[in-house]
Amino acid sequence: MSDPLRVAVVGLGVGFSHLAAYRELPELYELAAVCDPLEPKLDLARGILGVPRSFTSFDDLLACDDIDVVNVCTPPDLHLPMVTALLERDLHVVCEKPLAGSLAEVDALAACERESRARLMPIFQYRFGRGIARLRRLLEAGLAGRPYVASVETWWRRGADYYAVPWRGRFDSELGGICVSHAIHAHDLLQSLLGPIERVYARVATRVNEIETEDCAAVTLEFGSGALATLTATLGSVRESSRLRIAFEHFSAESSQSPYQPGSEPWTLEPATAEAAARIDAALDDFEPGPELYAGQFAAFHAALARGDAPPVTVADARAAIELVTAIYHSSRTGEAVALPLGPDHPLYAGWIPERGAEG
Numbered sequence: 001m002s003d004p005l006r007v008a009v010v011g012l013g014v015g016f017s018h019l020a021a022y023r024e025l026p027e028l029y030e031l032a033a034v035c036d037p038l039e040p041k042l043d044l045a046r047g048i049l050g051v052p053r054s055f056t057s058f059d060d061l062l063a064c065d066d067i068d069v070v071n072v073c074t075p076p077d078l079h080l081p082m083v084t085a086l087l088e089r090d091l092h093v094v095c096e097k098p099l100a101g102s103l104a105e106v107d108a109l110a111a112c113e114r115e116s117r118a119r120l121m122p123i124f125q126y127r128f129g130r131g132i133a134r135l136r137r138l139l140e141a142g143l144a145g146r147p148y149v150a151s152v153e154t155w156w157r158r159g160a161d162y163y164a165v166p167w168r169g170r171f172d173s174e175l176g177g178i179c180v181s182h183a184i185h186a187h188d189l190l191q192s193l194l195g196p197i198e199r200v201y202a203r204v205a206t207r208v209n210e211i212e213t214e215d216c217a218a219v220t221l222e223f224g225s226g227a228l229a230t231l232t233a234t235l236g237s238v239r240e241s242s243r244l245r246i247a248f249e250h251f252s253a254e255s256s257q258s259p260y261q262p263g264s265e266p267w268t269l270e271p272a273t274a275e276a277a278a279r280i281d282a283a284l285d286d287f288e289p290g291p292e293l294y295a296g297q298f299a300a301f302h303a304a305l306a307r308g309d310a311p312p313v314t315v316a317d318a319r320a321a322i323e324l325v326t327a328i329y330h331s332s333r334t335g336e337a338v339a340l341p342l343g344p345d346h347p348l349y350a351g352w353i354p355e356r357g358a359e360g
């Protein structure tokens with residue numbers, strides 16, 4: 001493994017944020033190339049960010065033999081074929097959410113990663129925030145006690161301008177609505193904190209925009225630990241916010257309400273007793289958080305590759321997120337609670353998109 005790693009970014013929408021994050025880590029990564037069919041975006045990447053090479057064709061990028069990591073930031077329906085082709089070339093891959101559009105596809109990618117000499121890291125950059133890192137440290141130290149109940153809100157606002165981009169709002173290209181594209185971040189945060197989900201009951205609806213996919217959702221969850229949770233999500237909130245609240249035995253935790261950085265500070269921790277407060281203070285005494293968001297996830301990826309460890313976010317993590325999405329759609333369509341885990345025998349294992357042969 002060369003150091004710094006030479007990185008290419010495919011798809012220059014949010015891909016520009018990936019490039020900016022890599023530029024914060026010059027000892028770890030070198031910007032090597034960009035790929036997008038739109039020349040003006042390539043001009044920007046070359047001119048402003050100094051990326052040396054650009055490609056309008058993904059196949060030309062694929063043919064390069066001097067790139068270590070490729071970030072896939074294209075519309076969601078392109079993730080599966082691109083990630084598969086990159087892993088088959090033994091190139092490390094970082095892929096935007098959603099990793100894929102079904103449990104079958106995620107399982108196929110997991111198999112492809114096992115066959116490859118390279119690693120695949122799905123993006124969940126909200127996990128890399130100082131507030132949530134503080135909470136995670138307390139959980140790892142065993143100071144939280146039992147989790148009782150949680151609530152997660154993804155209250156965002158999207159309108160006609162957002163859905164003017166042709167791939168958005170359609171199952172075949174965006175792969176889903178608010179549960180797949182937007183709330184997936186906060187839902188992943190909760191799963192990363194509370195562990196496996198055992199039961200899901202959900203209703204989804206399209207209430208805000210004239211689109212095919214859902215833009216509102218209400219969900220209840222039962223975790224293996226016994227904790228209960230509610231998730232609400234809308235793209236019609238006047239004020240945008242994201243929020244997680246979790247009541248543990250020994251303290252309550254509440255995130256910031258920053259819509260796109262709920263893992264960052266300020267998080268509020270309310271201890272149940274003076275003794276719990278003292279234990280929390282002691283555990284956080286030498287806490288030194290690392291970089292946040294994309295830069296935090298990319299720095300952790302570099303460290304994992306250097307050690308030969310699994311990436312800081314794994315395909316299994318993406319599978320858990322896609323499993324929850326699958327259960328949400330199934331519950332909403334059938335009116336029934338869905339028991340997890342879901343395997344190949346589930347009716348929506350091959351996908352929730354009706355055109356792909358899933359149930360209507």
Ligand SMILES: NC(=O)c1ccc[n+]([C@@H]2O[C@H](COP(=O)([O-])OP(=O)(O)OC[C@H]3O[C@@H](n4cnc5c(N)ncnc54)[C@H](O)[C@@H]3O)[C@@H](O)[C@H]2O)c1
Pocket residue numbers: 010011012013014015035036037038041057058073074075076078096097098123125165181
């Ligand atoms: N993690 C986050 O917070 C976050 C935020 C926004 C978007 N996303 C995800 O990033 C992905 C892209 O979303 P976006 O908002 O940047 O979309 P976008 O439409 O703004 O940008 C996508 C880019 O991909 C390019 N593209 C299309 N086909 C291509 C191909 N074959 N080869 C190379 N480039 C191609 C397009 O020209 C466009 O420039 C989606 O999966 C989305 O869900 C994640």
